[in-house]
Amino acid sequence: MFNITKNKNYLVFILPILLVIMSFVIRLIALLQTDYGNGWDAYFYLIQTKAILTEGNMHSKDISLIYPYLLLFKLIIPDYILAYKTAVALISGFYVLSLYLLAKQVSVDKNSYINALFIAAFALFSPTITYMASQFPKNLLGLVLFNFFLVFWLKDKRWIILIFFLLTFFTHRLTAGIICIFALIQLLNRRRLLWMLIIGVILFSLTLVLPGIIHFYDIERFRDVFSFNLQFAPFSFTNLIGFEKIGYYWMAEMIVLFLFLSITIISLIFYRQHIEPYLQKFYFTLILISFVLLFPFFKFDINGPALRFFLTFLCIAPVFIPFLSEKMNKTFKMGLVFLLIITSLFSYLTYSPKNMDPPYYLYNKITERTRLLLKNKTFDIVVAHKGLAEYFTFTSGIDALPWQPESKYPIDKTWRISSGISLSGFRYYFKEDVTDSINKIGIDYFLLPESLWQRFIRQVKLKDDLNLMQIVYSDKNPYRVRPDYLKGQGNR
Numbered sequence: 412m413f414n415i416t417k418n419k420n421y422l423v424f425i426l427p428i429l430l431v432i433m434s435f436v437i438r439l440i441a442l443l444q445t446d447y448g449n450g451w452d453a454y455f456y457l458i459q460t461k462a463i464l465t466e467g468n469m470h471s472k473d474i475s476l477i478y479p480y481l482l483l484f485k486l487i488i489p490d491y492i493l494a495y496k497t498a499v500a501l502i503s504g505f506y507v508l509s510l511y512l513l514a515k516q517v518s519v520d521k522n523s524y525i526n527a528l529f530i531a532a533f534a535l536f537s538p539t540i541t542y543m544a545s546q547f548p549k550n551l552l553g554l555v556l557f558n559f560f561l562v563f564w565l566k567d568k569r570w571i572i573l574i575f576f577l578l579t580f581f582t583h584r585l586t587a588g589i590i591c592i593f594a595l596i597q598l599l600n601r602r603r604l605l606w607m608l609i610i611g612v613i614l615f616s617l618t619l620v621l622p623g624i625i626h627f628y629d630i631e632r633f634r635d636v637f638s639f640n641l642q643f644a645p646f647s648f649t650n651l652i653g654f655e656k657i658g659y660y661w662m663a664e665m666i667v668l669f670l671f672l673s674i675t676i677i678s679l680i681f682y683r684q685h686i687e688p689y690l691q692k693f694y695f696t697l698i699l700i701s702f703v704l705l706f707p708f709f710k711f712d713i714n715g716p717a718l719r720f721f722l723t724f725l726c727i728a729p730v731f732i733p734f735l736s737e738k739m740n741k742t743f744k745m746g747l748v749f750l751l752i753i754t755s756l757f758s759y760l761t762y763s764p765k766n767m768d769p770p771y772y773l774y775n776k777i778t779e780r781t782r783l784l785l786k787n788k789t790f791d792i793v794v795a796h797k798g799l800a801e802y803f804t805f806t807s808g809i810d811a812l813p814w815q816p817e818s819k820y821p822i823d824k825t826w827r828i829s830s831g832i833s834l835s836g837f838r839y840y841f842k843e844d845v846t847d848s849i850n851k852i853g854i855d856y857f858l859l860p861e862s863l864w865q866r867f868i869r870q871v872k873l874k875d876d877l878n879l880m881q882i883v884y885s886d887k888n889p890y891r892v893r894p895d896y897l898k899g900q901g902n903r
Contacts, residue, residue, distance in 0.1 A: 427511045430531045433752070435504035437535070437759050438544050442496040445764035447771035447802075449496065450546035454801035456481060457491055461805065476556075476582045477549045499548045502555060503541070507534045509558035510729055516565040518733050519687060522744075526736050529744050530729050532751035538661040538761035539725040545762050550719060553579055553586030554726045560590060561730075564597070565693065585716075585723060589700055596696045636717070638710045644721040645669065647711035651718070656766050660758040668728040672701060675731040697730060714886070769798035773853060778803045780852040781828065785809070792820050794861060795828040796887045803828075814893040816861065825861035828852065830887040836879065840870040 442449050448457060459469050460481050469478070481498050488494035511534075514527035534540060543551040560575035576594065580587040645665050649657055675694055683691055704724040709717035736744060777799065785793070793811045795803055800811035816825050834857070837849055849859045871879045884890050 426528060427508065427531060430511070430528070430535050430752075431504045431508045433755065434507040434535050434540075435500050437755055438503040438541055439496060439500035441541050441759040441762050442500055442545060444762075445768065445771070446492070447764075447768070447775075448492055449499070449544075449764065450548075450768060451798050452546070452549075452801075453495060454798075454805045456548070457495060458801060458805045460485055460495075461491065474581060475549055476578060477552055480552065499544050499551075502548055502552050503544045505555045506540055506551060506558070506726075507531050509555050509562070510534045512562045513558050513565075513730055514733060516562055517690060517693070517730065518736075519690070522741055525741055525744050525748075526733050528748050529736050529751075530732050532748045532755075533729055533732065536660075536751040536755040536758050537664055537725075537729075538658070538758050539664060539722060541759050541762045542661075542767070543722060543726060545764075545767070547719065547722065549583045550585060550723065551726070553583035554723065556582055557586050557590055557727075558730075561593075561693075565689075585719060589723070589727075592700055592703070593696050596699065597692065600692055636710050636715050637708050639708070641707050642709065642711055643707065644705050644709075644711070644717070644724070648718070648721055651711060651713065656763070658761050660754065661761050665725065668725060668731070671731040671735060672698070672728055675734045678734050694731070697727065701727065769802070771802055774799045774802045775806070777828065777853045777856050778806050780850075781858055782807050782809070784850050784852070784858055785826065788826075789824065790826055791824040792816065793826045793828060794889055796830055796889055799828065799830075812889070812893075814889050815891055817892060822862050822865070823860070827859055827861045827864040829857045829859065829864065831855050831882040831885070832857070832879070832888075837867060840867055840874070 448454050455471075456477065459471065459473065459478055462469055463478065463482060464485065481495060484494040484498040485491060488497060508531075511527045511531035514530040515523050518526040520526070540551070543554075556575055556579040560572065560579055563571040563575060576590060579590045648665075649662070654662070676698060678686065679691060679694060679698070686694075701724055704720040704727075706717075706720070709715065709720070711717040711721075739747075781793070781803070791810075793803065793809060794800075794816060795811045795813065797813040800813040803809065803811040811828075812820075816822070833855055834846065834849065834851065837857070837859075838846060845863060848863055849857050852858050868883055871883055882888065
């Protein structure tokens with residue numbers, strides 16, 4: 412007969428591994444709901460991977476560990492899309508593992524194993540992790556490495572701490588910023604000023620020469636992202652995405668995580684005499700980082716930093732769970748573990764490619780028609796909006812730019828894919844008949860020379876047509892020149 416006590420060591424090993432495997436399988440199933448790449452950035456990463464393999468260098472200069480990681484899977488799995496999905500799904504598995512190990516470190520009672528299982532099961536259930544895997548895999552990989560950094564920080568393994576610090580720093584700008592804040596506060600608390608100086612000089616030097624990591628130009632990212640209007644991130648997120656897309660599972664996750672954050676803050680204020688001093692400092696630092704991520708004066712929009720900051724908070728927040736879970740009955744916690752495992756079989760459906768991803772099936776048709784029209788033409792580049800530009804570049808091999816072309820691109824060798832403007836709209840503003848140069852490639856999608864597009868914009872401005880100006884100067888029709896922080900510093 413199977414004896415739980417006798418086989419405790421076996422269970423301690425097998426159950427966390429089972430949760431990691433389940434996370435990988437469930438997220439892979441979620442990503443395989445579509446035959447196309449997932450999220451808005453998938454084809455950017457695929458372009459980079461393909462360029463490294465076929466040309467020996469990156470399409471856009473950008474240093475991040477996500478690229479060697481994706482390359483490893485492409486070398487094993489021939490199909491680019493399947494290799495990408497498999498690699499991204501496995502990141503979510505690593506996330507579950509990292510949270511499990513971190514929970515074991517911060518749990519101080521005799522049931523630390525159960526507490527860790529509870530948090531790992533919560534991560535398995537998490538709609539946020541599924542969404543992050545589909546939309547922001549580089550962010551998620553950075554958070555996995557940050558969690559491992561925290562594990563070894565609590566173990567005081569200095570050289571391993573340094574390794575994971577650098578790995579996190581070189582994966583994504585946001586996690587680089589978070590880990591720098593954490594390290595700065597902790598080192599200040601320990602009065603390790605010499606270490607701070609050495610690390611600061613090294614990182615400062617690297618930011619001046621390496622593309623894709625934190626750089627002074629990144630300050631430009633925060634122009635026009637602040638507002639005098641107070642906002643509460645969960646409400647802003649729900650309004651932005653829509654409750655019908657978020658659903659009850661994701662809403663429940665957000666409520667629970669804010670509840671645990673509140674309990675942690677209250678515990679540190681009123682009951683800190685019962686908390687180990689090193690954990691007080693640890694949680695104080697994470698709470699401060701959470702406040703930065705939840706800053707209430709950010710403009711909350713789909714392209715601004717507030718969205719990624721909020722999602723990053725949701726990924727970090729499960730570490731606050733032990734404050735309450737340690738007070739729970741062991742049997743009750745195990746019941747919650749099994750409930751979370753069961754609901755994880757359904758919660759992944761919160762991510763719907765149809766509702767949350769670009770319409771790649773439409774972009775595929777537009778790409779095919781554009782390729783045929785440009786087949787015998789001489790040109791340098793095509794301008795198209797974000798999502799379409801990356802898909803077009805990856806599938807056609809023709810460079811597409813989701814920005815207003817810079818001066819280095821001759822206007823007479825540039826083509827534009829417009830969106831949202833009808834053929835009658837073009838005809839109204841051109842005195843002579845130039846519609847032969849405007850080719851329909853989709854519903855309200857047209858291919859035309861950039862010179863003709865610029866003439867059209869000038870006419871719209873002269874007529875002061877506010878309705879058309881809202882379409883012309885929108886994300887669907889790139890009108891901004893690529894900012895300095897993206898030139899030579901990567902595109903993500």
